[in-house]
Amino acid sequence: TEHYRLYFSLLCFLMALRVMMIVELPLIDMLNLNGLTLARLDYLNIYFFAPFFILMIRSIFPIEFPNLVYRISMWISSVFIAIVVFTPISFFSFTFPYFFGFFLLVSMIFLYVIIMAWIRGRSHAPAYTLGLLILFFGTLNDMLNEIEVIETFYVVHYTMFVYLLVYAYIFADKSNYLQKKAQKLTEEVSQVKNHLEDLVEERTTELQSMSTELERQKLKLESTNRDLVEAMNSRNRLFAIIGHDVRGPIGYNLQALEMLIDNPDISEKERKELLKMMASSSEVTYNLLDNLLVWGRSQTGKLKATLVRVKLKDLIDESLELINIGLKEKHLKVEVYVNEQHYVEADRDQLYIVIRNLVSNAMKFTPEKGSIYISSKKYNGEVIISIRDTGIGIPDGILNKLLDSKSHVSTNGTRGEKGSGLGLKICQEIVQSNNGWMRIESSSGEGTTISFGIKASD
Structure with a gap:
């Protein structure tokens, strides 16, 4: 001692x-x-x-x-x-x-x-x-x-x-x-301490690396899980749309055809009414199937834009021709203020779907004898297209959910027209894939204005 x-x-x-x-x-x-x-x-x-x-x-x-x-x-x-x-x-x-x-x-x-x-x-x-x-x-x-x-x-x-x-x-x-x-x-x-410090630092770095990797794997799993949940929801939504919105118009057409076949002596007036109903139903079905195809490609990440020089006025005229019957039935006035010299860099087919959907929505939610205004202007290297209607407008509670990918909102038109709830979401995805943007402005009872911007092509 x-x-x-x-x-x-x-x-x-x-x-x-x-x-x-x-x-x-x-x-x-x-x-x-x-x-x-x-x-x-x-x-x-x-x-x-x-x-x-x-x-x-x-x-x-x-x-x-x-x-x-x-x-x-x-x-x-x-x-x-x-x-x-x-x-x-x-x-x-x-x-x-x-x-x-x-x-x-x-x-x-x-x-x-x-x-x-x-x-x-x-x-x-x-x-x-x-x-x-x-x-x-x-x-x-x-x-x-x-x-x-x-x-x-x-x-x-x-x-x-x-x-x-x-x-x-x-x-x-x-x-x-x-x-x-x-x-x-x-x-x-001191040597052991230094060695331990180096060892601790090395182990800490390894643990941080493992922690980062685990966090990355966790985020990846969470993302995969979200994708799976969204895919299941999308699948269920697709089946619901096919089961209801596609089946309905096809059923109407089938009934109209059966009436024409079973009643050869039907009056000319009734025949025209049935044919109008079939045309309108076919138009709705066509638009819906087209939207479903685009939406399906967007959900699988296969929605790719092939950018070309597109004349905007021509696309708008084509879209109006497709829904011309519906516009006449509701006596809607359409005013087009689109410059003939406005060209954009976009995928022509995709941009056509966007314009067709937006014009169809304006027609759907505008009461009889209402008006639809289509205009374009060039600003800061972009062409901004606006589609304004004098329709029923969109309530604030619904407006916030229209472009949310996790929400599903479907509203009937002024004549009870059915919708899939996919139109505006598809438009937004297409515009974004074409390097553009989209904005909705609306007040309940005062109409709606939907604007989107696409890069101008000189």
């Missing part, structure tokens, strides 16, 4: 106190102590060396020092100290030879402990052995001199001083070694 530094400091203090008492420094005389107290201090100064030496050796070599021997040695040391403190001088003065014998025995135990440490390769064990041998011989000399076996000087305090110098060297070297080891460990920790 690290307590050996404390015990070594206490031993150095005891050694300094011993030297002060031997050389009789004036400081001792200034304390004005009586002879008994000085004698007790002298003995205690010597006797305290034993327990602190035991504690220091045990803290340095805790594994090699037997636990039982340590306890017995500490108890015996405590007994010697207690005798000095609590007994008269006539008694404790006779304990000195016994203490020397005990200290000699303890030194031999120290020697055994250090030799065991030496065998086990513990650091500085040879230096410990040398210092202990010096102390051992000094103690043996003073003990033999005390019992008058030999006549020599008391040298234990000198050998103790040498012993402490040896230990001071060991501790200094040990501290230096520990400092170098600590520095090395610090460098290793």
Whole structure:
């Protein structure tokens, strides 16, 4: 343990106190102590060396020092100290030879402990052995001199001083070694830290990459799921339109034909009425099937525009010819203000579908004797086409949903004309595929204006 530094400091203090008492420094005389107290201090100064030496050796070599021997040695040391403190001088003065014998025995135990440490390769064990041998011989000399076996000087305090110098060297070297080891460990920790930082950064980058990839896969799955849901909705919507809006007009035509076949004597007026109904129904069916085909291509991503130079006026005239019967039936006035010189870059067939749908919608939602205005103007490199009607207009609640791909709105015309709810969405998709834009302006009861812009062709 690290307590050996404390015990070594206490031993150095005891050694300094011993030297002060031997050389009789004036400081001792200034304390004005009586002879008994000085004698007790002298003995205690010597006797305290034993327990602190035991504690220091045990803290340095805790594994090699037997636990039982340590306890017995500490108890015996405590007994010697207690005798000095609590007994008269006539008694404790006779304990000195016994203490020397005990200290000699303890030194031999120290020697055994250090030799065991030496065998086990513990650091500085040879230096410990040398210092202990010096102390051992000094103690043996003073003990033999005390019992008058030999006549020599008391040298234990000198050998103790040498012993402490040896230990001071060991501790200094040990501290230096520990400092170098600590520095090395610090460098290793720094290297490990840097490596860990690099490793953490690498793992963090990998995790971020994995997280990004997982997020991408998640978004892809969500997108695929949305596409699947939309595809299913589109399929259901297509089946509903085919089942209702296509089937109805074809059924009307079938009934009209059966009436003409079964009633050859039908009046000319009734025959014309039936033929008009069949023409109108066929027109609706044609437009609906055409829209369904375009919508189907747009849903599968196959709606591609082949841009060519298109004369706008010709397309509008063709569209009006197709719905001319419907316009006459409702007595609608159509005014066209389209410049003959307005050309656009667009897919001709697709643009024809857009104009036809928008004009058909205007006719559908404009009451009898209403008006439809078709105009064009050139602005900022585009030709802007506007189709305005004096019809029933579009309520705000429906206007916001007309161009929303996720919403489905179908409204009957002024004569109960059916619609698929696809016309305006198809127009918007076609205009966008032709690099254009579309806008709807309407108020309920005040008519509707639909404008779209297509790049002009010089």
